[in-house]
Amino acid sequence: MIDIEKYFKKGDLIPAIIQEExxxxxxxxxxxxxxxxxxxxxxxxTWFYSRSRRELWNKGAxxxxxxxxxxxxGDCDDDTLxxxxxxxxxxxxxxxxxxxFNEIKGEF
Amino acid sequence: MIDIEKYFKKGDLIPAIIQEExxxxxxxxxxxxxxxxxxxxxxxxTWFYSRSRRELWNKGAxxxxxxxxxxxxGDCDDDTLxxxxxxxxxxxxxxxxxxxFNEIKGEF
Numbered sequence: 166m167i168d169i170e171k172y173f174k175k176g177d178l179i180p181a182i183i184q185e186e187x188x189x190x191x192x193x194x195x196x197x198x199x200x201x202x203x204x205x206x207x208x209x210x211t212w213f214y215s216r217s218r219r220e221l222w223n224k225g226a227x228x229x230x231x232x233x234x235x236x237x238x239g240d241c242d243d244d245t246l247x248x249x250x251x252x253x254x255x256x257x258x259x260x261x262x263x264x265x266f267n268e269i270k271g272e273f
Numbered sequence: 274m275i276d277i278e279k280y281f282k283k284g285d286l287i288p289a290i291i292q293e294e295x296x297x298x299x300x301x302x303x304x305x306x307x308x309x310x311x312x313x314x315x316x317x318x319t320w321f322y323s324r325s326r327r328e329l330w331n332k333g334a335x336x337x338x339x340x341x342x343x344x345x346x347g348d349c350d351d352d353t354l355x356x357x358x359x360x361x362x363x364x365x366x367x368x369x370x371x372x373x374f375n376e377i378k379g380e381f
């Protein structure tokens with residue numbers, strides 16, 4: 166069993182980047198607390214903590230749009246997670262496959 | 274000019290996911306405040322806000338490992354950014370190309 170406590174040294178929530186394994190597309194970012202990270206590791210599907218609803222959230226439990234985990238990595242200073250998944254249906258509640266659909270125009 | 278204020282409704286910092294455009298590899302996550310987001314948009318290179326040093330941070334200014342922006346997207350609820358870049362050298366201060374090199378083993 167891994168020591169999950171190291172991911173909560175800076176606070177009670179850690180951001181988790183969700184990336185589609187087959188395409189490399191970044192689908193969403195959500196937050197995990199200790200309990201949701203533990204459930205994610207136990208079940209192999211993503212669980213998050215909703216900051217607005219203040220409750221655990223099993224991604225796809227209502228919509229069926231679950232995320233089956235392929236791999237998980239922590240970053241160099243243990244304050245962000247990268248989770249590669251097999252996404253069923255759309256990741257975004259808007260129906261978009263990815264949540265990142267609002268392009269920002271700049272000078273680049 | 275885009276309205277950047279909408280990205281700071283929940284707080285003074287917004288997480289920015291940095292993804293390598295050519296490979297799809299997620300390189301790092303860092304935080305932007307209003308000033309660093311404005312400088313990022315103005316210059317076409319990433320600027321962050323360091324929570325530990327409490328200062329603006331032009332990624333690569335010291336190491337030369339700059340990130341030239343290819344595209345930027347906001348997510349569905351305007352509280353996360355996804356930035357695709359051309360990465361010079363390694364993104365991680367450890368010398369790893371990506372910060373996400375610590376694999377987490379689970380039952381999946």
